[in-house]
Each structure stands twice: as C-alpha cells, then as structure tokens.
Amino acid sequence: MITPNLYYAELKDSYLFYHIAQKTKAYLAAHPGAYLYRLGIGDVTRPLCPAVIQALHEAVDDQADSQRFHGYMPECGAPFLRTAIAEHYRARGTDIQDDEVFVSSGASDELGDILDLFDRSSTAMVIEPAYPAYVDANVIAGRKIIHLESGRESGFLPEPPEDDHADLLYICSPNNPTGAAFNKKQLQKWVDYANTNQSVILFDAAYEAFIEDPEIPHSIYELNGAKNCAIEICSLSKTAGFTGTRLGYTVIPQKLIRQGMSFHDMWVRNRTTKTNGVSYIIQKGGAAVFTPEGQRQIRENIQYYKENARILMDTLDRTGTWYCGGKNAPYIWLKCPDGMDSWTFFDNLLNAIQVVGTPGEGFGACGEGYFRFSTFGSREDTQEAARRLERFLE
Secondary structure: OOOOOHHHHHOOOOOHHHHHHHHHHHHHHHOOOOOOEEOOOOOOOOOOOHHHHHHHHHHHHHHOOOOOOOOOOOOOOOHHHHHHHHHHHHHOOOOOOHHHEEEEOOHHHHHHHHHHHOOOOOOEEEEEOOOHHHHHHHHHOOOOEEEEEOOHHHOOOOOOOOOOOOOEEEEEOOOOOOOOOOOHHHHHHHHHHHHHHOOEEEEEOOOHHHOOOOOOOOOHHHOOOHHHOEEEEEEOHHHHOOOOOOOEEEEOOOOOEEOOEEHHHHHHHHHHHHOOOOOHHHHHHHHHHOOHHHHHHHHHHHHHHHHHHHHHHHHHHHOOOOEEEOOOOOEEEEEOHHHOOHHHHHHHHHHHHOEEOEEHHHHOHHHOOEEEEEOOOOHHHHHHHHHHHHHHHO
C-alpha cells in the first residue's frame, strides 16, 4: 500500500482568505447593491506597462514565423533575460554574474521549490508575522520550524536570536504583511549571524521596488558577506504587474557553498531536471521591464500605489493610529483600536463602513491585534475608504 506524505496532515487549515471571502459574500447577500472598498487585496490593479505589452505582441508574432519561432527555452532562463537582470543589479553597484540569475515562474513557486536544496533534517526559522507559505512549505517537507516572533517594540524588525540557531533563515524585506524593512545595519546583523552559524538566508525581495529610503537595501547582496550565505528570490508580480503572467527570478551566487557542495550548481541540476523553462513570450515581456523605458513606466505604476499608501498613512496619522509600513512597501500594518482583536476589527469595518482589509491573526499568532491594508486598489476606492476609515477611527 502506498504511503502518502503524512506531513500534509500537520498543515493548519488555510482559512484566512477563504474566511474573508465568506464574510464578504454573506454581507453582500444581506445588502444587495452594496459596494465594498477592498483594501485587503494583494493583487495589482494597474495594467502591464506599454513597453511590456509591445514586447509580448512582438514575441507572439515571433512564434508565428518559422525563422523566429522558439520552442523549449533554456531551463535556467533565456540568456537575454538573465543578462538584463544581472545588468540591472550591476547598475546599482551589486556585482552579480549573468549565470547567477535563474528565471522562474514567480517567487511563490520558487520559495517552495528551493527547499529541494536542503536536507529534511535542516531547521527553518521564520520571522513572524509572515507570509503563510513559508511555514506551510516547510511543514510539507517535514522540517522543524522555529517561529521567531516580532512585535511593535522592534517595529516588527527583530534582531537575530542569541540562543536559537537555524539552518534556513526566512527574511522578507520589505515585509509582507507588516511593510517593515530592515536598514543596512539591521540586515548586516542577520548576514553576520548566518555566516557565523553557516546558515543560509532565503531573502524574499518581492517588494524591493517600493523602497525609497536610501538606508534600506534593495538587495541582500549590498551587505558584506551576503554572497556566502544568501539566496535572493524576486518577483515581477508587484514590481511590474506580472501577477497574471507569472515571472520572477532567483539569484544564487557561486560563492554559496556548504560541505563542499555548490548551491548554484545544485540548482542548475535541479532546474534542468524538473523544468522545461519559462515561456519565451513571457520572458520577452520580462526583458522589456529592464529597459530604460520599461523602468520609467513601471515606476509610474509603483508611484500610483505609493500615493495610495500616502493617502492611508495621512488618515492614520490624523487619527493617532499606530502603524508601520507604507513608505517603503505596498502594505500598511496597523494596531487595532481599543484593544480589539483583528477579526472583530474586520467585522466592524465591513459592517460599519464597508471597508475590507486583512486580519493580522492570519499571519501568525503575534499578528493578533493588528491589521493589514494593501495599497493596490484604485485611487477612487482608496480615497473613499480613507474618508470612511477616518470617521470610523475618530
């Protein structure tokens, strides 16, 4: 008799967004014609920029011409895209080689797949509140998890623990859900901790394009010693609106070696064994992101979302509500008023002012009592939600 992966039975029910959907569905059924202002959405609303659309059309035309047609793509990524991404790093002063860049179908996929590189006996440390998939992927792999809690006293940016040591360290900066971002001095402590303990950092940089503070690194490789201890996983979903087209990239330096084994070479073997590469059409669209015109256009969309953040932050400032995030991230993490738990606050916002956000409890136990707002909605909805929120909080 076949034995299934019994670790699946240890997964907690992923009820957060299902529960939100059920509550909003019930509200709309009871209030026909009502309109909800959705600030919980983690998906973008602005379309792909013109440079990307043009490149996608050109790539489709290539597939209709026998002289320009592309079949299977290189498993680790098309050279034209790997070079474009590496040059983007080098232009910002980070020396990344072309072959250290691996093209993926998105950061979420890669965060799960990358665990193939590590033995099941390795321990993972997850800073919470956290993107739930970090925990779930390691539960599925049967790996021991250390939950490192963070809180308001540290701005949800904890220092490395003195007593706990882990093999894998998950760091997301700017963070989802808190929007908090490590500055260079803070992040250097984690790099030093990893090198001291021979750990590997899995650095989720999905929101680096939203950073505006010069003291906050866009890449972990801006820190001394990071190439010896870190894998960086990036996404074009929030950076360039690729949530529906799926494209990302992972950087694994040649210097990252443990027990004589190169994680770079291992990942080459993994990709050439387990994938047939990402679509030529999508990679051509991705390459357009890294052109001067593409960079200008995606910055316009990012600034649109950042203006949404400023609208919400101004509201929270006027009402004296504690929050973090927003400035360098598309998420705002606020303290629920009057000691309210996060689901009660959700219900109150839904029923009183028709605003939908995300209860912090869904991102780990230390998220209880906090709430996440996303800035990916339309300007009109964000402005109206902010007006309603201000009246509610006052």
